[in-house]
Amino acid sequence: MNPTTETTSARRWPSAGITRVPAWIYSDPAIYRRELDEFFAGDSWSFVGLEAEVPEPGTFKRTWIADRQVIVTRDGDGIHVVENRCSHRGGAIVWKNRGQARTLTCPYHQWAFDLKGGCRGVSLARGVQGEGGMPADFAMKEHDLRKLRVARVGGSIWASFSDRVPAFEDYCGPLAMQRLTRLMPGRPLRLLGQSRQLIPCNWKLYYENNRDPYHGTLLHTFFITFGLYRADSRHATSPQQGGMHSVNVAAPGERKGDGSLTRELKRFKDIRLNDMETVQFADEYGDGEMTAMQLFPGAFIQQHANVLAVRVIVPKGVRETEVDWTYFGYADDDERMQRIRLKQANLLGPSGFVSIDDSELLKQLQRQVEGYPESQAVLEMGGQGVEPQVTMATEVGLRAFYQYYRERLGL
Ligand SMILES: [Fe+2]
Structure with missing residues (x-):
């Protein structure tokens, strides 16, 4: 077969549309270069x-x-x-x-x-x-x-290479702005720490992982064991601005049903923490909510229990992604709250009780998608559409992202 023809046919998006993601997008150097130029160095914040x-x-x-x-x-x-x-x-x-x-x-x-x-x-x-x-x-x-x-928003700094991209607020849209200013209302922020890690995977695998609530209580046994994130709690997954951004909200204290669902999920039976402060969520915003928000292309703003963090994706190559974590609190936090934030920061970061699962999983996944470039992922959890959903049993965030992605790159 003529190798040119082979490449062209392999580079077509599956006819099923956004419910399928072709594996070659995670290892193709030409796609990677376009992503850096058109997304990160292009019309974005x-x-x-x-x-x-x-x-x-x-x-x-x-x-x-x-x-x-x-x-x-x-x-x-x-x-x-x-x-x-x-x-x-x-x-x-x-x-x-x-x-x-x-x-x-x-x-x-x-x-x-x-x-x-x-x-x-x-x-x-x-x-x-x-x-x-x-x-x-x-x-x-x-x-x-x-x-x-x-x-500048509430103590955070954003930058763009583009003269054409809309003002930051319009770029985010109302819901993402509201979630951002909930955590950064203008109350002076205090830098609590930073960490950095290199994960041997394509940046999109990491990006998807963070807008995929479906895996939250399945892969992350720690969450289930200590009840910080539950499949039967109130949850909302809302793609924003045509799929660019994503806002996820969970209220771990508000349960639906009789709890039988979470009884079925795996947990560590024999593990107890000596210091439960690490997993006790203090409802500091008065709405019982935890929030995870992504602003395309590389920023995640996150409140996991009382850990406040911004993580930034820095692609370092088609199969290498750096993640830079910035942990913050408020300048007027009392000593106790500051201690809780630092303790709970053990959930996240390079060796976090929860985040370490993702790093290892994505490293393995990269090898798999590279080995089968013509294979396809199936994204039908929660249907085939891109409308916001009030469940964590959904992949709507990923479908919406790939709708946007295909449009931007003309794939
Ligand atoms: Fe995860």
């Missing part, structure tokens, strides 16, 4: 940090939007986000993840930029003893760092 991470003028933070590095700075005028890429030769200017600086100076030829990204100095611009140097018509102001659009 990305989480780049908390205001508490750049607390005063002259502080900066380096972070990644997929494979592009950016610098979040603060000066007397506010917070700025610029690409960490020298306008001279393209090198990284800042090599540290955090620091203090009055100017940003590239180590290669020491071109210097102010904290807004304005080009302020070109070394040896006039040459040496009348020889060399830049041409007389060279204009520094034409060589600023690339500046990103910035949005």
Whole structure:
């Protein structure tokens, strides 16, 4: 068979539509490149940090939007986000993840930029003893760092490479904004910690996992054992903005039925915790709810019991995904609440009692989908549509995402 024909036919989306996902999308390098350019570096907003991470003028933070590095700075005028890429030769200017600086100076030829990204100095611009140097018509102001659009909500900082993407609030839509400002209402935030992990899987497997409540009480035995997340509790899964984003809400204290369902689910029979504070949920917002929200393409904002976290997907290759976790609380939390948040943070992160299941599962899943690129996943739990559903026995979040995904990439 002609190899070109073979590739073309293998690259067609299954005719069944969004209830099927072809496995080749998790290992195809050309698809991966398009995702980075059109999603992460395209018309989207990305989480780049908390205001508490750049607390005063002259502080900066380096972070990644997929494979592009950016610098979040603060000066007397506010917070700025610029690409960490020298306008001279393209090198990284800042090599540290955090620091203090009055100017940003590239180590290669020491071109210097102010904290807004304005080009302020070109070394040896006039040459040496009348020889060399830049041409007389060279204009520094034409060589600023690339500046990103910035949005700030309740102490969080978001950035976009796009001039066309709608304002952050419109990009999120009303429900996602409401869930975000529930956790970040403008009450000053406190950074509690950060962690980072590398998972050997395509970024979409991780993205899907987080909007898949179906696996929550099946894979995560810890949840069932300690009742933090239950299949028979009130639950809502709501795709947003045509499937880009997703809002999941669970109220673990509100049960439907007689409990027979959760009795059937597997749990650790003999495991007890010495310190139950790790799994006791204090209803601090007065609605009994836990919330997990995804903002396309890479940000998850999460309240699991009393752990508040933002995690960011940083794709590092077609089969490698970094997940950056930022745990936060409120500056006015009392000592007890701060302790509870830190204890419950053991549920999440690289070795979290719950999250570790996902990392291992997705690593194995990546090998499987790579080995069978022409196979298809079946997504029919909760029907075939994309309407919000009030159950966790649904894959509506995944179907809605792939509806959006196919539209964006024309697949
Ligand atoms: Fe999970």
